[in-house]
Amino acid sequence: MTNDTFSEKINQFDRFLHNFALRLTQNSEKAKDLVQDTCLRAFRYRDKYQLGTNFKGWIATIMRNTFINNYRKEQKRRVVSEPVEALAYQIETKTFLSNAGEMNMRMQELMQMLDSIGDLYRVPFLMHYRGYEYQEIADKLQLPIGTVKSRIFTARKKLKALLNRAA
Template sequence: MSTTDFSKQLNNLQLFLFNFAMRLTNNHEKAKDLVQDTSLRAFRYREKFQMGTNFKGWIATIMRNTFINNYRKEKRQRTVSEPVEELAYSLESTTIPSYAAEINLRMQEIHHKIDQIGELYSVPFLMHYRGYEYQEIANYLSLPMGTVKSRIFTARKKLKDAIERVTS
């Protein structure tokens, strides 16, 4: 496809692209930016378009992927712009006990409850709690990932039931 034909087809889809962008962003200005980014990327990679395929679908896929990538980038870039003192003050809570001894007792109770649910459930639960991903836990325990997810879910349920029995 020649550059002029490509440009004509892209121009014919501008209204479609804007409407699609509005559904993704729910913001007029962001939708215009997304259409512009999509058009730029489509034009940059026009050689990758294969004749005989759905041009509208190809453009829509570029827009969707651009939106997702921008969303993820914005999510990573969100930072707190308040001074550290204000942030530290906002993190203080009245629900947290002020005495270290009371905190230690509560943590001991929680660890005791975790020990009571059995090693079968507590090991994957604690690994997940410490930040391991499901696949890492599955590899370490030589289990299918579905089994790991099931055991973590069951551990949460058992812990919730045990804690509710104590508080009620």
């Protein structure tokens, strides 16, 4: 199938894709992004489409999988950022710090706690907190992915224990 033919085929299902994306995302802007991501992915993998099969079903599956992957990434980022934010609140002992100097001291305490768990655990933990995927961390640190996951889990456990002692 030529690029032009493939583009025409996608254009035939433009309204369907937009409506399907709206049902998945419940948000107009996110739906537009999802349609764009889907079209890019479909175009990238157009050689995988088998002529004579259900194109609408094929592209709908790509959209659904793209939506699921994006949702999972978003959830991971929330899960990763929540524990660290929760750690900062635990240090504050659940009071609002209006004094910037006091907030700086609390952040220094948190950084000291991070330093105290050692590079072995701190480096993968901070990389994961900054949004790196487990596989990216494993590649950069030249470690097996299971080791990376274990070290991040252990770092969280150690930080939680340190915070409980400090509170």
